[in-house]
Amino acid sequence: MATIRELAQYVGVSIATVSKVLNNQNGVSKETEALVLQAAKKLNYRPNLNARHLKTGTSKTLGIIAEDLTVFNTPDIIDGIGVCxxxxxFHYILGNLRFDKRFxxxxxxxxxxxxxxxDMMDQMLSKQVDGIIYIGCHSHAxxxxxxxxxxxxxxxxxxxxxxxIPAVIYDDRQAARRVTDLLLSKxxxxxxxxxxxxxxxxxxxxxxxxxxxLYEHSVPYNPHFICHGDWTRDLGYRCAPVLLERGVTAIFAMNDLMAMGVLDYCNHNHIEVGRDLALIGFDNREISSVSRPALSTVALPLFxxxxxxxxxMLDMIEKEGVAQPSRILLDCAIIERESTGFPSA
Structure with a gap:
């Protein structure tokens, strides 16, 4: 693997010229730039990131601390970070706390x-990252x-x-409001x-x-229409008969797994979801589109x-002193499928 000095000698230009090319700076002819890039590829040149950090004060590297890589929301969030x-x-270093697996x-x-x-923060900082993005398993303080x-x-x-500290999350409250509006409109x-x-x-x-x-539509709020669960499919199954016995005609499950439990109960008891009962979940998990009937749900803006x-984060690094937002709430999207009947007009 060649050094920047060896690269300069091979091309027959100064180290400063090679540095300008590799750092996308002006002042070098197109012909020389092409020669340097061809030589870098031929000689298998790799930049010394530590040396760059000492010279520029930035490592061009972010640290990502994920509470658990196996939780459904995390991969798409990391994908969004990676694309940016x-x-x-910029590059990134990924650390996994494994909270869901541990606890x-x-x-x-x-x-x-x-x-x-x-401990994970110490590891990231020892690698001279320019900043740390912390990804939660769920929205919490x-x-x-x-x-x-x-x-x-x-x-x-x-x-x-x-x-x-800036935070980017999605708007739970607005999403649930829109789901309720949808069911009321039906x-x-x-x-x-x-x-x-x-x-x-x-x-x-x-x-x-x-x-x-409900308040905006002058529909009374009935606390007896709520069954608290633990986010699992089994709990959705157990809540379904309780709510159905109380006369509900639609069920909003706060995640797709619990919605699938409701669907299981209905299928086992000859209740046709989409006709006898409207059902909608939350999260747009993969299972929601392949269930029978397909489950209406709320898609999170994970990417x-x-x-x-x-x-x-990159603006904080590259534009020091510029004010950053405290908390950003991103909108969710409702995906209507068979479980809520025909799409509303």
Whole structure:
């Protein structure tokens, strides 16, 4: 593998000229630029990123800390980050905390989780990253991330308790409001809700959106139409008969797994979803499009969350002093399929 000095000697130009070409700077003829790039490919030149960092003060590298790579939302967020980094000639280093594998849906273990986060941050900073994007398993507040002179942070799919740290999440409340509007427009005044856990950020924001829609349409809010779940398919199955016995004609499940549990119950009991009962989920998981009937759902802007978070981070690095947003809420999209009947006009 050639050095920049060897590359310059091979082409017969100065080191400064080679450096300008490799860093996309002006002042070099097209012919010389082509010769340098051809030689770099032939000699298998690779830039010394550590040397570049010492010279420019930036490593052109981001750190990504993911709470768990196996959770459905994370890959598309990382894809968005990657596309943004590629478009602006940045690289990234990826770290996986494995929270879901280690702890499942447990809400405790705060001290152990914090220790894992801090250890991963130390690893990232030891590699001279220019900033860290933190990706949550779900939208929740982070106490351990705070503004620092030495470290730039952006949160994706979660947020920091420190409001000076930018966060990019999606608008649960508005999405649930639009789902309720949709079901009401189809004539369903008795809407059952298979909610998530009571302490969940997502659950509470979605309940607010549902209540706002019902209020605007002068439909009374009935707390007996809510069955709290634990985000699992089995729980959706158990909630279905409870809500059906209370007379609901439509069910809004707060994730697709619980919606699939409702669908299982209906299929086992000869209830035709899409005709006898309207059903809609949330998250647009792969299973929603291949179920029978196909499940209406809410698609999350996961790629956009990653791309936006990376764009904010790169602006922080390249445009120091420019004010950055505290929290960005991105819109979700409702995908109507067979389970809610024919699309509304």
């Amino acid at each position: 980094c590629e478009s602006r000639s 499942g849906h447990e809400t405790g273990n705060a001290e152990q989780k914090n220790r894992l986060v801090l 982070l106490a351990m991330l705070s503004r620092s002179e030495d470290t730039r942070f952006v949160c994706a799919y979660c947020y920091s308790e420190d409001p000076s 004539g369903h005044a008795k809407i059952g809700i298979v909610a998530g856990t009571k302490d969940s950020f997502h659950t509470n924001n979605r309940l607010l959106g549902i209540q706002e829609s 956009e969350i990653g791309h936006t978070a990376a764009s904010i």
